Amino acid sequence: MHRRGFLIGCSATIASMAGASLSNLSFAKSASADTSEGTLVVVYLRGGWDALSVLPPLGGEDRGHYEAIRPWLKIPVEGESAAVALDDHLGLHPALSDLLELYQSKHLAVIPATGLPLNTRSHFDAMRFIETGTPGQRGTTTGLLSCHLQSLPEEIDTPLRAVASDFAIPTSLLGSGEAVAMRNPADFLLVDDADHRKKLTRLLSRLYEGESWLHHAGQRTLATIRGMENLGDGKTSSAADYPDGELGERLKMVAPLLKRGLPLRVATVDFGGWDTHKWQGEGSQGYFADLLCQLGASLSTFYRDLEAHNLTSRLSVVVMSEFGRRLSENASRGTDHGHGSAMFVLGGKVNGGRLYGQWPGLAREQLYDRADLAVTTDYRQVIAEVLTTQTWNPQLDMVFPGYVPVPAMGLFRMA
Numbered sequence: 001m002h003r004r005g006f007l008i009g010c011s012a013t014i015a016s017m018a019g020a021s022l023s024n025l026s027f028a029k030s031a032s033a034d035t036s037e038g039t040l041v042v043v044y045l046r047g048g049w050d051a052l053s054v055l056p057p058l059g060g061e062d063r064g065h066y067e068a069i070r071p072w073l074k075i076p077v078e079g080e081s082a083a084v085a086l087d088d089h090l091g092l093h094p095a096l097s098d099l100l101e102l103y104q105s106k107h108l109a110v111i112p113a114t115g116l117p118l119n120t121r122s123h124f125d126a127m128r129f130i131e132t133g134t135p136g137q138r139g140t141t142t143g144l145l146s147c148h149l150q151s152l153p154e155e156i157d158t159p160l161r162a163v164a165s166d167f168a169i170p171t172s173l174l175g176s177g178e179a180v181a182m183r184n185p186a187d188f189l190l191v192d193d194a195d196h197r198k199k200l201t202r203l204l205s206r207l208y209e210g211e212s213w214l215h216h217a218g219q220r221t222l223a224t225i226r227g228m229e230n231l232g233d234g235k236t237s238s239a240a241d242y243p244d245g246e247l248g249e250r251l252k253m254v255a256p257l258l259k260r261g262l263p264l265r266v267a268t269v270d271f272g273g274w275d276t277h278k279w280q281g282e283g284s285q286g287y288f289a290d291l292l293c294q295l296g297a298s299l300s301t302f303y304r305d306l307e308a309h310n311l312t313s314r315l316s317v318v319v320m321s322e323f324g325r326r327l328s329e330n331a332s333r334g335t336d337h338g339h340g341s342a343m344f345v346l347g348g349k350v351n352g353g354r355l356y357g358q359w360p361g362l363a364r365e366q367l368y369d370r371a372d373l374a375v376t377t378d379y380r381q382v383i384a385e386v387l388t389t390q391t392w393n394p395q396l397d398m399v400f401p402g403y404v405p406v407p408a409m410g411l412f413r414m415a
Contacts, residue, residue, distance in 0.1 A: 047274030142175035278332030312348030340373030
């Protein structure tokens with residue numbers, strides 16, 4: 001091996017210098033860099049959130065069933081900590097007040113009674129079935145968002161289409177060679193000193209002048225690093241004050257990628273802590289309320305931050321969890337694994353300010369397995385509508401194998 005070849009081979013360690021996940025970018029395939037295409041941000045609430053506290057019934061027979069079986073956890077309908085009415089039947093937990101303005105301005109749509117079309121109360125199974133897009137099939141090795149990316153048109157080279165705001169790639173991006181796990185863009189810098197970094201980048205760029213697969217891998221890696229270097233400049237800065245906490249920090253990392261004009265198609269953001277078997281809180285106070293407060297404040301800040309940069313028209317945020325909780329509270333003043341959940345869809349083109357889907361009711365004979373909120377909207381219906389209308393991907397058979405599409409609910413304005 002001649003000296004130049006040896007240096008090129010050695011410099012392939014650039015990926016590990018810039019963060020282990022960057023190696024995925026080096027071998028990522030080509031894709032469209034038209035940033036007018038939509039970006040999907042999936043906020044996954046790990047643990048199974050209590051949809052019946054998020055969207056409590058306000059009156060009628062359902063309210064009676066709800067209060068009788070949740071004497072400690074029931075969200076009140078009167079007083080300072082009362083649920084806020086979304087329509088005549090369902091309310092919104094008061095800790096989500098930061099989202100109320102987005103709902104009223106019709107940028108937020110709410111879909112109750114969503115979930116998997118099968119019976120499982122296992123976190124592992126439910127999350128895997130949802131994130132692979134193949135409910136009931138345990139052997140699927142590709143995530144639904146990976147399938148989405150693979151079915152989009154390929155046109156020109158681009159270094160960044162999918163980001164997981166975490167230390168690892170989630171199951172929804174399983175099998176993707178272009179997804180990057182990233183908690184901090186600064187982790188992708190070769191060295192901290194700017195002058196030294198420029199010199200090193202120029203040197204490596206000369207080493208990777210060529211047409212082999214190795215040259216292309218290095219060129220793509222370096223292009224990504226150059227993009228990351230500028231995320232703190234004036235084009236991406238903002239006066240937005242993100243709330244403290246896990247979710248705020250992760251959304252704060254995603255926002256500059258969009259403001260920089262990078263061709264980001266998918267971002268995943270995990271937010272855990274929703275497995276509330278005990279001490280969930282009394283009424284609208286306590287641990288669960290604190291989680292919701294962080295969720296509402298973080299989502300609202302993220303949306304307003306991008307709105308200030310005229311980027312919300314191509315933004316779709318889907319908030320989901322693997323399942324809901326039992327209707328009845330348990331002896332530990334918490335809730336056990338249930339069935340029906342709820343989903344939020346947020347974005348500039350969302351036809352919001354209303355509830356979608358069908359409410360199943362809380363009478364014993366209306367409950368799933370006579371214990372849980374029933375599922376009346378398959379979660380795939382919601383995501384399918386986002387993909388087909390906002391990311392312009394009609395190939396649902398690749399994303400959700402075996403799924404028979406149903407008419408769209410009208411979650412988005414077409415004008």
